[in-house]
Amino acid sequence: MGTDGLSHVEEAVRGVCGCAARREPVPSGNVPVRRNLKELSDSHFDLVVVGCGIYGAFIAWDAALRGLSVAVLEKGDFGHATSSNTLRVIHGGFRYLQHADIARVRRSIRERAVFMHIAPHLVHPLPFLIPTYGHRTRGREVLAAALLLNDLAGVACRNGRDPERTLPRGRIISKEECRRIAPGLDENGLTGGAILYDAQMSDSERLLLGVVRSASSSGAEFANYVQATGLLRKGDTVRGVKAHDVLTGTPLEIQARLVINACGPWTTTMLGATCGHGPQRSLTFSKAFNLLINRQLIPGHAIGVYGKRRFADSDAILSKGARLFFITPWRDRSLIGTAHLPCAANPESSGVSDAELIGFIDEINGAFPPARVGLQDVSAVFSGLLPAAPSGNPDGDVQLVKRHRIVDHETEHGVRGVVSVVGVKFTEARYVAEKVVDLAARRIDKEVGPSMTSKAHVHGGRIERLGDFVGQEAGCHQDRGLSRAPLEDIIRRYGSEYRRVLRYLDDRPALPRRCDGGENSAAGPPPLLQAEILHAIREEMALKLTDVVLRRTSLRWTAPLGIVDLKACALLMARELHWTHQRINREISDTAAALTGPAALTTQPV
Ligand SMILES: Cc1cc2nc3c(=O)[nH]c(=O)nc-3n(C[C@H](O)[C@H](O)[C@H](O)COP(=O)(O)OP(=O)(O)OC[C@H]3O[C@@H](n4cnc5c(N)ncnc54)[C@H](O)[C@@H]3O)c2cc1C
Numbered sequence: 243m244g245t246d247g248l249s250h251v252e253e254a255v256r257g258v259c260g261c262a263a264r265r266e267p268v269p270s271g272n273v274p275v276r277r278n279l280k281e282l283s284d285s286h287f288d289l290v291v292v293g294c295g296i297y298g299a300f301i302a303w304d305a306a307l308r309g310l311s312v313a314v315l316e317k318g319d320f321g322h323a324t325s326s327n328t329l330r331v332i333h334g335g336f337r338y339l340q341h342a343d344i345a346r347v348r349r350s351i352r353e354r355a356v357f358m359h360i361a362p363h364l365v366h367p368l369p370f371l372i373p374t375y376g377h378r379t380r381g382r383e384v385l386a387a388a389l390l391l392n393d394l395a396g397v398a399c400r401n402g403r404d405p406e407r408t409l410p411r412g413r414i415i416s417k418e419e420c421r422r423i424a425p426g427l428d429e430n431g432l433t434g435g436a437i438l439y440d441a442q443m444s445d446s447e448r449l450l451l452g453v454v455r456s457a458s459s460s461g462a463e464f465a466n467y468v469q470a471t472g473l474l475r476k477g478d479t480v481r482g483v484k485a486h487d488v489l490t491g492t493p494l495e496i497q498a499r500l501v502i503n504a505c506g507p508w509t510t511t512m513l514g515a516t517c518g519h520g521p522q523r524s525l526t527f528s529k530a531f532n533l534l535i536n537r538q539l540i541p542g543h544a545i546g547v548y549g550k551r552r553f554a555d556s557d558a559i560l561s562k563g564a565r566l567f568f569i570t571p572w573r574d575r576s577l578i579g580t581a582h583l584p585c586a587a588n589p590e591s592s593g594v595s596d597a598e599l600i601g602f603i604d605e606i607n608g609a610f611p612p613a614r615v616g617l618q619d620v621s622a623v624f625s626g627l628l629p630a631a632p633s634g635n636p637d638g639d640v641q642l643v644k645r646h647r648i649v650d651h652e653t654e655h656g657v658r659g660v661v662s663v664v665g666v667k668f669t670e671a672r673y674v675a676e677k678v679v680d681l682a683a684r685r686i687d688k689e690v691g692p693s694m695t696s697k698a699h700v701h702g703g704r705i706e707r708l709g710d711f712v713g714q715e716a717g718c719h720q721d722r723g724l725s726r727a728p729l730e731d732i733i734r735r736y737g738s739e740y741r742r743v744l745r746y747l748d749d750r751p752a753l754p755r756r757c758d759g760g761e762n763s764a765a766g767p768p769p770l771l772q773a774e775i776l777h778a779i780r781e782e783m784a785l786k787l788t789d790v791v792l793r794r795t796s797l798r799w800t801a802p803l804g805i806v807d808l809k810a811c812a813l814l815m816a817r818e819l820h821w822t823h824q825r826i827n828r829e830i831s832d833t834a835a836a837l838t839g840p841a842a843l844t845t846q847p848v
Contacts, residue, residue: 274781275458277465279487283494285463287313288686290483290498292470292512295325296450297665298504300675300695302464303457307698308679308690312462313496314454315485317469319789321450323589324506325668326793327624329532329579330572331544332357332365332441333669334396334409339388341557341644347395353669354441355399358407360672361700362708363737364449367409368442368570371423372546374414375431379563380548385436386414392438404707412438424545426612440544442570446668447793448702448735451782455701466783468494470512473501473660480659489785499686502678503662507589507627513651513662525647525664526632528640531594531625532579533602534572539613544570547609557644567609573799575621578606578613582628582640594625622837629664642666646674650681661685672696702737715740722747728770731796742781746773767810771795775811779818787812787829788836798837808833 289305291298294316302314316322335350357365374382389412396409413436420427420435443449458464467488474482474495482497505512507527549565570577581602603615629643649662663678665671676693683690705711716730733740750772766772778784778794790811791797797811808830816826 273455273459275455275464275783277783277785278463279465279468279492279494282313282315282463282465282468282496285311285313285497287311287463287482287496287498288688289313289500289502289682290315290496291502291504292483293317293504293506293508294320294454294464294466295323295504295506296321296453296668296671297506297663297674298502299450299453299457300671301502301504301663301678302462303453303460304672304675304679304693304695305682306457306460306462307694308683308692310679310683310686310688310690312457313498314457314462314464315468315470315483315496316464316466317488319466319786319793320454320464320783321447321793322788324626324628325450326447327532327626328443328446328668329568329570329577329624330443330446331368331568331570331669332443333667334392334438334440335669336388336392336438336440339391343644344391344395347392349673350669351392351396351399353673355396356672356696357669358441360696360698361449361452361703361737362404362407362705363702363734364445364452364700365441365443367407367439368544369542370438370440370544370546370568371415371420371435372438372566373420373424373427373435374433375428375548376433382414382433382436389414389436389438404709406707406709409439409441412436423543424540426610427545427547428610437543442544442572443668444573445735445796449700451793452700452702452737455782456698459701464783466789467785478657480657499659500682501660502682503660505662506665507592509662509664511589513660526630527589527627528630528642529583529585529592529594529598529625530579530628530640531581531583531598531602531623532577533599533606533615533620534622534624535576535578535613535615535619536621537576537619538571538574539569539576539610541571544568545610547606549605550608551605557641567606569606569610569613575799577624578615579624581605582630582642584640589627592625592627594623599623629666646670648674648678648681650685652685659685699738702739704738708734711738719744724770728768728800731800732770732774735796743770743774743777746776746780749773749776767807767814771797771811772814775814776818779815784815785819787815787833790815791833792836803837805830805834 288310289312291301291312291314294314298314302312305312332354333350334354335347338346372385374380374385377383393411415435415437417432417434454464468485469488470483470485472484473480474484480501482495483501484495486493503509503512510525546566546568549567552563568579583598606613606615631641631643643666646666647664651657651660661678661681663674665674672695712730712733715733716726719729732743736743747769774795775790778790782794784790784794797803812826812829
């Protein structure tokens, strides 16, 4: 649990660096993330990080823990872009065995173990079934050898304190067991299957927010809805960024010794528009997306199914001949992916067209006919851009870039004071952040200790045994008349910091049962949701209705969501943030538009 005493992290900083961190000691995990643009403009930071996807968030946390002063700017909400559109898998790197990249397999296994340790409430084991066919690259023998190698590579990471989160070894199963787990698999040449264990994020948005909160508690300054528009330069040296407040248009300048460009698909836009230098010559992106289906196709297991189209991974020494798609259980639904489209996509238009959606549905139904996915089953489409090798052929296969890039523009382009990072996996963000901060410290000539993000806990992650913790804590609030299921949901998503949300139960404004009394007025949200919304606004910088509905709460997934529900939440936010009627209506329509997917929003009269 969070304490009001000196943070363990601050103590660790003293231990590692032999000195106190630059900023005042802060209570562990108890510092709300405050948007203070004046502080941003008035201070001089070691680093300003542009972009707060998972890479920017981890860079900020790593740097702040090592005693650097950090500002983070995000043009939208934290994690609104690529980082909230993943398949939610923290990969142990099994697939890199086909590239014979054992070092990366080991690193991925380690990172998976780290995530399960630092955020035990949000990252959980998940068994994957890959069916085996014949005796070649999809055969039992090859998969058995791969499982053995994988187990050997991960030997050092297997021991966890919580047996619920210790990953068992992989194993080969019989045809019968395979059929039992996934009835309806293609029988042609089926010989059985390989079961291996990986990890899944139950709430990747909260994980990212947890990293933001941890970084903030270690002294990093954050501002969402602030867009960097240019670099502050003196000759060939960058001294910070020009920016503007997206909500008011107010310009500001942030001074820093080093700018870290962590803009994901906007990496080249950020650099190209400002100084004409960047990795743009060799960096292109392609579109990728997953589908969320409103039912669980295979409960308890993720399964791999081979696409019918031929595909050759140009880096694989053993090609499987087709893409392997995964159908994963997530909440009470299924996440299916990942589709890759060979298009020179622009980050502002990574949405998926009807034709692309239908094309992928056909591909999945072809690969696993019992899925019988129809358009009406799709509750959300998660799309984003991924670094890919440039392709001259618009109908050709997408070859994804396999490795992250850290570009030091001083050595590559002669521009001092700016470093770009281009990540390829959510899973690797913490590790890459460590490398970025190592480089940053060298560039600003500051001595720092080793990275500590693999040993600290993400905000809410101080839990030894999750099952016991949830059971005990859920039993502690019976006298408050809270329903068990939403309470458990809060405990699981906020982990050891969930009581910070409950505090707002006693701090709610008196809302009338029907919020505005009009004919189509909304009932006030349930008390626990009201508390969560207040917590989101006062502690986690939620400034728009989309911030609350899409990222701070699980509202989007727990019940059919209609306009009346959005209105109830918007009215509560309006009281806190002093919105006009016009603003309330705009927030509701923006949120309705953001809830993509034919089944995402039940139609109710406004
Ligand atoms: C469909 C899909 C499925 C995936 N599945 C997985 C998976 O299961 N497991 C896995 O490990 N990885 C997965 N990935 C990869 C993973 O999502 C990415 O590697 C990771 O999220 C990239 O994070 P990022 O921080 O670099 O980028 P982003 O999350 O895109 O963050 C960049 C941020 O920079 C901000 N920004 C841009 N320009 C500016 C500016 N001028 N000023 C201020 N802010 C700015 C943007 O608003 C954005 O929020 C998947 C990716 C996709 C697309």
